[in-house]
Amino acid sequence: MGKPTVYMWPKSSPHNKYSELLTRSIERNGLRVEHYDRAAMFKPRRGDIVHLHWPSNSYTASVFALTIVKSLFFALLLLHYRCLGVRLFWTVHNVWPHDGKTRWDRLMRKYILTVCHRGFVLSESVKDEVAGTFGVPASKLVVTPHGHYVDAYVSKGTDIRKRFGIAPDSFLFLFIGRINPYKGVDQLVEAYSKLKLKPGTCELLIAGHVDKGYSLDFIDRVNDGSIRVNPQFVDDQEMADFLEAANVIVLPYKQITTSGSAILALSHKKPVVAPRLGALGEYVSDGCGILYDPDDPDGLRKALRQSMDMDARETELRIAAKLGELDWGRIASKMVQVYTGTKQVEVNA
CATH class of the missing domain: 3.40.50.2000 (Glycogen Phosphorylase B;)
Known part of the structure; x- marks a missing residue:
């Protein structure tokens, strides 16, 4: 045979x-x-x-x-x-x-x-x-x-920060992917708005297709001008450009089994902020990002702040080791x- x-x-x-x-x-x-x-x-x-x-x-x-x-x-x-x-x-x-x-x-x-x-x-x-x-x-x-997704998405060289008016030296949090209730974007916006950082030092970009019937009105209620929204599907040709523009990828999911988005972020050497749910603890291992307790009402805010102090070189080495396993x-x-x-x-x- x-x-x-x-x-x-x-x-x-x-x-x-x-x-x-x-x-x-x-x-x-x-x-x-x-x-x-x-x-x-x-x-x-x-x-x-x-x-x-x-x-x-x-x-x-x-x-x-x-x-x-x-x-x-x-x-x-x-x-x-x-x-x-x-x-x-x-x-x-x-x-x-x-x-x-x-x-x-x-x-x-x-x-x-x-x-x-x-x-x-x-x-x-x-x-x-x-x-x-x-x-x-x-x-x-x-x-x-x-x-992993290393080299799966090729950069077009689009300057995403310039497109959305984000300063080159501003610390950028990025949420990217389909937007619906279980993705927790509402919790992300609330946590980000509570950081209370000096204007111009930090921004948040939310990019992805919004499910029918899901309103993003909660953003307008707290937006001080530092939250940018791109409510359209991000195609493969620009995926890498969005990821490269960010300092940290935030995945504030309310429920998850395994997140391809976390692996995609790591594949572009970006640390991940996410809840300790499902398999995320096994992929976003020590040094590859910040995991928070989803039952802690202030957990996401604290994780966002903590991620801003991560050592970039050490994080890159930890992510490289994880990608070798994948x-x-x-x-x-x-x-x-x-x-x-x-x-x-x-x-x-």
Whole structure:
């Protein structure tokens, strides 16, 4: 029997480079990877691999009756693959979908983990949470960290500070990404407004697509002119320019499993301010940023202030060491071993 084909579900995404970077690394490790979609549904054969990433769209619909139909089809499809001898894997990027959790999600996600040969998780803390939440043996879950984004986003050379009228010597906090209630931008604005620093020494830039129905009026109520807002999606061509403009990236999430945004920030050698939630404590390790207690009402403000005093050289060295742990080649090599059953290992972040 020849080498198996990996059907990556999906192989690439317009909103996340994770699958694309993982695919390249798996291909460098000697396996062929194809994109999984409807056209590829009946292509996998015995010994091939189907690797899921974000399955909730495969079993949910806008109407519950259709959700039942989709879920039944999806469940039977996975069972068909098992009977056919296809090996199934799921990378659990999020314990629950971003739009919330339901009993149906619990049922389907438990089923997916049950029918899959193994589940990949991105940190030890997520492994414990997934095992406890869905009642699967911890031995079925393999820790393979989220790889870095070094050189994934190329700078266009746009001067972001000049675009928004931010002084070159001003300390700049940046929030970048989709803006919705669970991202905690309201808490960030409140904490920033309480810093009470000398005018001109510090500014905050908030950039990203705002979810429909979510108002940013809370910014206007406290903005002294040092909070800049770019309420549009930041495309890949300017992502690096935004990150390079900042001194610190702030991710004030109210809930999170694993944050690609934190890894993206570290990939551009930027320290991260974030709550001690989910896997963030394993990625934003000592010296790579400031983690705060999300239950401390003043935690975010104190973390913002503390981040301004970090030693830039020492921080860069700590981040470089962390990025070495998040090498894609190392991660993909271990994942291929699990695919093929040649060795069962765990790679810690």
